[in-house]
Each structure stands twice: as structure tokens, then as C-alpha cells.
Amino acid sequence: MDDRVELSLHVPVPLTRPGDAPTFDHIDIPAAGATRRPSVESLEADMRDLPYGMVRVLDDEGRAVGPWAPSIEPEAMRRGLRAMAQTRVFEDRMFRAHRQGKTSFFMKSTGEEAIGVAQSLTLAADDMCFPTYRVQGWLIARGYPVVDMIHQIYSNEKDPLKGRQLPILYSARDYGFYSLSGNVGSRFGHAVGWAMASAYMKDHRIALGYIGEGTTAEGDFHEALTFAAVYRAPVILAVTNNQWAISSFSGIAGAEQTTFAARAIGYGLPGLRVDGNDYLAVVAATQWAAERARTNRGATLIEFVTYRVAGHSTSDDPTKYRPSDEPVHWPLGDPIERLKQHLIALGEWSEERHAQMHAELTETVRAAQREADAVGALGKSKPSAREMFEGVFKEPDWRVIEQRREFGI
């Protein structure tokens, strides 16, 4: 008799699909304040429990608790709250603009606003972030003109990127925001190279690279971690784990086996697992990792546990692959609501002020859209076709010059 075990192929499937009752019981969430905060001088070997904990500051009553609670002024928190709220208002409006035919494509970061906003406001003005398309809040937090974002989304005559890029793939060097690309993951290693260059030049600036949990499966992720560890690069490497990569749940990227923060252990890097919907936890983890980077202690991998409330983009319907009410069951709540409640608990904010702020932001975004609409939405206005032929090389070669002539301009 053949007593060998018959092999079977394991294909991960999410616990729930459309029509099922949503559950997040599989995600281990320690209480706020429960995960310890080692000093930044700690050796990586002494911190290998952190990737399995979760840095959380805001508890269910809106209090900031535990060792990670950052020292942060109410005004700084209100600034963060405002930027998150503006991001959400802006994205809702642009999503509708897509439905109205004003642009070809759009992506929202609903539910994930704390990450880009808190990091944008925590890092220095001359640090450099290597973004994913889901951290538009970085730009809004730094005061990048909303109208220019809309010009870019419209690919109109005033598009800062001259109609060459898909909507929301911004570039904003002066705002510490590196050029985006639609190829996921391919800039993660650039963050490490930029940080190595800063160290090589004996500079003080650090880099921040973003990648989604789905994209951690790309070689780029592992190459970047290898270089970051080998050369002790002053970089923060952030995995935004929003549970979904288009329609593939995080298990398809390996989440059934371990945490994404735990990827750090194999590289000898500190790994933090952080409540990504907790503004103060994001600030605290970023401060900790930045201080390590700025003192030649090297890179930190941070997994921000969050949830993609919206679809991947305007091109997919999430109710086709996950329960339609899954977002409301997400156990880490909403980042705007949680920071709002904290400020109210401190006596530094109120529902009235919040409603007034929301009305102001709505009007600000509406005004910016009116200005962009006046220039023209997609197809109604576009940069000169000469722009198509510019910037291939620093100086055009004969092919571009000839082809521009052939095209007739």
C-alpha cells in the first residue's frame, strides 16, 4: 500500500465573500498602549517582538494612552485632522468628477488618510517621500495647491505634468514628493538609494518609501530591504497594509503566515506593526523610525495596519469580491473620527467646529474645482502637443525633432 501523504495545493481564500457576514477575527489587535516602546538605541535583536504587537495610542474612549503617546500640541493635531478631512472631501469630489466624465481614472485613500498626512507633517520639509498612489494626503498636508492636483487629474492645459501622466501620478519635488508611477513597487528601492546618497554626502535628510502589502511580493520590496539593511540606509520603509490588492486579499501576499512587519526580521531590521488608523500612533512610529535614521541607526520597516474603504480605483466594484458592509466592520475604525474624538475629549475641538471645518473644506475644494473646470476637464483642454515630444532626453535627439515636424508642429 502506498502510505505516502498525498500532496495538496493550498490556495488562500478570504474568510468572507459577498453575501457573508464580515469578520476580522483573524487580525490580532492588542489593546491601545499594550505594545512596549523600546528606546531608539535598542538593538534589533532585542526588538523582535514588535512586529507581532501593534503600536496603538488612541483607545476606544479617545484617550491617548501608553508608552507611544507622542508629545504633540493640539494645534498640530488639528492641522492633521484638517488635512485628513480635506483629503477625503477632495477625493470624494474627484471620484464624482470621474463619474461625470471629467477624467479617465481616479483612486481614493478613504480610511487610510492618517498615514500620508501624519507622516507628511512629522517628517522634515526637505526629507523625501517615495509615495504610492494612496498617500495623496501627503501633498494636501503640505499645502500643495489643490487646483494643481485637479489640473493634473484633468490632464488640462495647466497640468504640471503636461498631460504625460495618468491622473494622480503626481510629482512634486518641492513638497518632498517623488514622481509616482503606475508600476507598483518600482520606487521602493529609489527611497533606499536616495537615503544612501544622503548618507554618502554626510547630509541630514532621510527618505520614506511606501509600498502596499500586495506589492511586498515583488522583488523590488526584498531588494530594497536588502540594500537598506546592508548599507544601513537612513530610510523609513512603510508597508500600508489595507487588506486588499485590487480584489486579492492580503493572504495572497502572505498574510496567513505572518505579519508584514515581520518581514523585517529576516533582514535584521527593526519592524513595527502600527495601527494605521490611529493618527497618534502613526506620528509616534514615524518619530521613532526617523530618529533612528537620523542617528545612523539605519532603516526601519513599518507595517501600517489599515483598511481600504473604497475600491482599488474607479475601475473596480469592491462589492463583487468582498461583503458590501465589510468597511463598517473594520475594527480599527476611522482615522478622522478617532482623532476628532480625541481632540473633543481634550476639550480642543467640538462637533460644531468640525462641521464648520467640513463646510469650509468643501467650499475650498469646490472653488478649486471650479477654477480647474474653467481651464477645462479631460478632453476639453490639454497642453500643447509639443509637450508630447519634450523631456524624453535632456536635449532632444533627431528622432524627436523629426517626428515633431512629421506630426506637424
Added chain:
Amino acid sequence: MTQMTMIQALNSALDVMLADDPKTLIFGEDVGYFGGVFRVTDGLQARHGLTRCFDAPISEGGIIATAIGMGAYGLRPIVEIQFADYILPAFDQLVSEAARLRYRSNGEFWAPITVRSPYGGGIFGGQTHSQSPEAIFAHITGLKTVIPSNPYDAKGLLIASALEDDPVIFLEPKRLYNGPFDGHHDRQLRTWAGHPSADVPEGLYTVPLGKAATVREGADVTLLAYGTMVHVGLAAIEESGIDAELIDLRSIVPLDIDAIVASVTKTGRCVILHEASRFGGFGGELSALVQERCFYHLKSPIERVAGWDTPYPHAFEWDYFPGPARVVAALRRTMEA
């Protein structure tokens, strides 16, 4: 002037650039203490310091990604991919990032990187140490591709590449590292000693990208070549007795189209020679350009001589390699057509 091999000339170019610009640095597999598997970076770490020339993990994608990030910061990295055959893990970085960064960011970021890589066959390297992948880079909008054929050009072109603000793929024909090679593999090895293009200045000079060299003037047929094939072509012309004009393209992007058109317009015949396999090779583009621009001057069909459309076969190296006999036959065909 000093007599240098191509290895010494490339080493001198890197030495000059490290001394000239503190923003220049070198990294790649085995390039640091050891000085590279072909010795091109020999002594550079000792002379310029650990952070100026250092070893990289075996991670071609990581090497190019890191270089692009450094370039975005403002450095001018010169990296080595140990063999051109191993460049493919970095292809996404070269195509989707290095080549596109300036365009997509409207000039906010760019990648002033030089990617050196030993390339081509003739050293019994088998399938994985012999290939000539230049055509796949030439096809990529936003990359420049340079292939020197002698020590003087190698140094001047490498310095010119390092000074470029656009990404450059710098392919070094490894069969030419220690001496010219005309394809007669059964004859005694030649060294660069005494060769006129082995006289190389010690200091900084450039050979501009996009300027072809006329290696031999001739009246009856134009032979277009680059890299090792320049030497094969010259031998073939001498053996054929045909008065052919030999043009060394030196870079295929940018391409010196004026030199090509002027020569073919004069001779009325054209043979294209490269070591890479023929189908979809850069010779196809050259043939199309000559046809488009010189058709009414052509007296015979354009000929291509190239590697066969097979992987590079170890035991059949000299059956695969487009040596002088095949070039002579093509030259004769074009003259007799």
C-alpha cells in the same frame, strides 16, 4: 599619451571621474576591494575610498533602483552589471523608471546614471556570458546605448556617458578588453600594444555620444558596425579586396544618422554587421533607416550579417559568431547583385 588596453582605459576613465566629481561613485558586484571580475575597477577603492567604489549585493534590480534613487538625490552613480546577460532582472528599473523619470515628472527628477556591462561573445562564455542585448535597450525611449570598439573611444565615451544627465547603457565588448579581435579565432592572440587607438591620454577627455567614426574610407559599399564587429569588418574588407567604407557607430542611441546617410549615399550599397542575433536586432532598424533615406541611391539590396537566431551556443561559438568569411560573402553579394 600612454598605451592602454581597453580595461586600463576604462579604469582610467573611472579614476578620472572619481577624482573630478565627488558626486560620482561606483558600485556593483565584486567591483570594490577585488576590482571587478574583469579588473576594470582595479585599485579604485584603495585610491578613492570605501564609499566611492564598493561591492553590491547580487541584485541587479536593486543595483539599478539604488542608482536611480541616488541620481534623484543629485549623485552621478556609475554602476556595473557583471555581465550584460544578467541585466534582465533590472530591466523594469531601466525601462519603467530610469528611462521615464524625466518625462513623467516633467523634469523634476531624472536619472543621471551610467550602467556599465561587459557584453558580447568570443570568450567561450556560453549562453549566459556571451549575449549582445543592445537592441532591447535601443528600443526603449529614454535610454542611450553606447558600445566602444577600442581603448581611446572606450575612455572618452565612458567619460562622456558619465557626464550625461540621461541614463546610459555602456556595453563593453569583453573580447576587446585585452586586444583587438578580427574573428580569426584560430590565429595568434593580438594585444592592444602598438595599436594606434591604444594611445590614450591620461586625463579627462570625451568622445561625444552620437558621432560615428569612419574607420576606413571606401567608394563601393558601406559597412556599418560597432563593438567587436568593427575589427571583424575591417579584416573582412581587407580580405575581400572590395573598396568598402567602414563606419563604427560607437553609440546606437543617439545614432549618427547623418554619417550613415552620407556614406550610403556615396557608395550606394550597405552591409550591416552585428554580433547579436538577426531577427529584431538593431540591424533591422538600421536597414529600415537606410531604405527610407537612401533608397534612390541604392544599387543593391541591403545585407545583414548577424548571429544566428538561436541562443548563444557554447560548443558552436565560431559557427554562431559572424566572422570575416560571412562578412566577405555579404560584401561580395552586394557588389554582384
